[in-house]
Amino acid sequence: RKEVEQDPGPFNVPEGATVAFNCTYSNSASQSFFWYRQDCRKEPKLLMSVYSSGNEDGRFTAQLNRASQYISLLIRDSKLSDSATYLCVVAGGGADGLTFGKGTHLIIQP
Amino acid sequence: EAEVAQSPRYKITEKSQAVAFWCDPISGHATLYWYRQILGQGPELLVQFQDESVVDDSQLPKDRFSAERLKGVDSTLKIQPAELGDSAMYLCASRSGYNEQFFGPGTRLTVL
Numbered sequence: 001r002k003e004v005e006q007d008p009g010p011f012n013v014p015e016g017a018t019v020a021f022n023c024t025y026s027n028s029a030s031q032s033f034f035w036y037r038q039d040c041r042k043e044p045k046l047l048m049s050v051y052s053s054g055n056e057d058g059r060f061t062a063q064l065n066r067a068s069q070y071i072s073l074l075i076r077d078s079k080l081s082d083s084a085t086y087l088c089v090v091a092g093g094g095a096d097g098l099t100f101g102k103g104t105h106l107i108i109q110p
Numbered sequence: 111e112a113e114v115a116q117s118p119r120y121k122i123t124e125k126s127q128a129v130a131f132w133c134d135p136i137s138g139h140a141t142l143y144w145y146r147q148i149l150g151q152g153p154e155l156l157v158q159f160q161d162e163s164v165v166d167d168s169q170l171p172k173d174r175f176s177a178e179r180l181k182g183v184d185s186t187l188k189i190q191p192a193e194l195g196d197s198a199m200y201l202c203a204s205r206s207g208y209n210e211q212f213f214g215p216g217t218r219l220t221v222l
Contacts, residue, residue, distance in 0.1 A: 042215070044213050
């Protein structure tokens with residue numbers, strides 16, 4: 001079983017729509033959770049951290065369910081510039097490096 | 111804005127040759143990571159340094175890969191000999207304390 005699992009997509013979504021991604025993680029001792037964004041042939045960049053209480057940054061909302069070991073990302077009013085791969089990331093639980101999922105590929109269509 | 115520097119950006123080599131990648135972290139960042147990202151996958155941690163010391167190299171294929179950070183600043187990752195399966199993006203990241211990891215632009219390696 002992979003440590004972090006995501007649906008690779010692609011998700012083809014019309015501009016302006018709301019889209020949600022999920023991921024699950026296997027290490028119950030994980031302590032930190034993130035969503036990273038990666039554009040084609042570029043390095044990953046931190047989109048937002050994820051907290052148990054849920055957190056919002058503009059059009060982006062992230063939530064964490066520790067009991068189910070489940071992380072979500074919601075994008076509202078999607079823009080063409082949101083097209084990218086979204087990587088679910090966990091850290092801690094005995095390891096300091098980041099553990100990445102394979103990523104979910106999002107394509108926003110005009 | 112300070113950035114993680116990596117070179118070369120692209121490297122093409124033949125199998126059995128030796129290759130080396132260089133990373134210069136953001137100034138003052140004590141923690142440095144090397145990741146490998148195969149096309150279609152997420153990055154996977156190869157090695158982590160705290161200053162000049164290796165903290166975690168459990169996923170580094172030590173028969174052919176080596177990494178060093180002699181003065182606790184810049185770092186070099188070496189592969190000898192390179193194999194076809196080593197074709198990937200090699201990403202360096204650095205961090206200060208428990209803050210965000212910042213990634214460099216990566217070195218894209220193609221082994222022929």
